[in-house]
Amino acid sequence: MSDALRVLDGVMRLADLVQRDAAESFAGTALTTSRAHLLWVVHHTGPSTQQSLAAALAVTPRNITGLVDALESAGYVERAPHPSDRRATLVTLTALGERTAREMSAQREQLASDLVAGLDEAEQRALAAGLDRLSERFEALVAAADAPSPEHT
């Protein structure tokens, strides 16, 4: 197998393992991958309208309604009126939501450091830089595919 395929497969395989593990860790709670993602976004962005959450998660506003309903029922978030726009609602974290987000953050940092524990600093830096370049490269490829060559527009 080519190194190129090893890289692509390696990324997809590791991400799948990590994602499965994260999903398992939600067992026994009302959290799911999608709900945790929303929680994570609100934790980092602060109180958000459902429209902005829809954009952040790249899903429809209707979908956000369902995710917020579930998180609200489980006590992770609350809907608050928007101060200046009475159409909109602000999704805010409860104390439980804040605590949960901080725990997820700590677990993520723990996992990250456990994962690279066998690599020296130079290797870690090289790996991080290489992955960044791949993501940039990928986005450039997608952008190029979306914007056909000028003579065909």
Place this chain on the structure above:
Amino acid sequence: MSDALRVLDGVMRLADLVQRDAAESFAGTALTTSRAHLLWVVHHTGPSTQQSLAAALAVTPRNITGLVDALESAGYVERAPHPSDRRATLVTLTALGERTAREMSAQREQLASDLVAGLDEAEQRALAAGLDRLSERFEALVAAADAPSPEHT
């Protein structure tokens, strides 16, 4: 942000981009990520019982029934009787299924080589090796977590 976090985030971000792109490429067909995964497994493993597919995809046999139903309706696979066990069915690829799997394979190879095009051979090798080590490391961590220390068993 630490290099450890950059590595973990880099892997998750790139995998998400690739997976979204793959899902978009299925638009207009009956394929989805899960169905394509099953197609992929049959392509590489050969005619398979639904039990073995359930194990390979890490889902329940009931789930395989649904995926095979959809792929069969769309003409990608067929159910054939198992030669020696009349309880079992063998899922086999149709000509369309074979052709589609080969196309996916070609696209995957194209993407992989496009992705690493900006890296020299040594960088590609190092990246591939680093990712392999991370996956191994992750599986060791999970195994360690699943099997508590001896004095507590």
Place this chain on the structure above:
DNA sequence: TATTGTTATACTCTATAACTATA
């Protein structure tokens, strides 16, 4: 008119449990 969130409806992935046919 345009935007925000919701109700209505539908499809897909997924799971558990009960059942049929076969081993």
Place this chain on the structure above:
DNA sequence: TATAGTTATAGAGTATAACAATA
């Protein structure tokens, strides 16, 4: 008795379309 696949049922994520309230 155990196994392979299916029917029945349910929860979750997702989408489109139509609608009410507000901007």
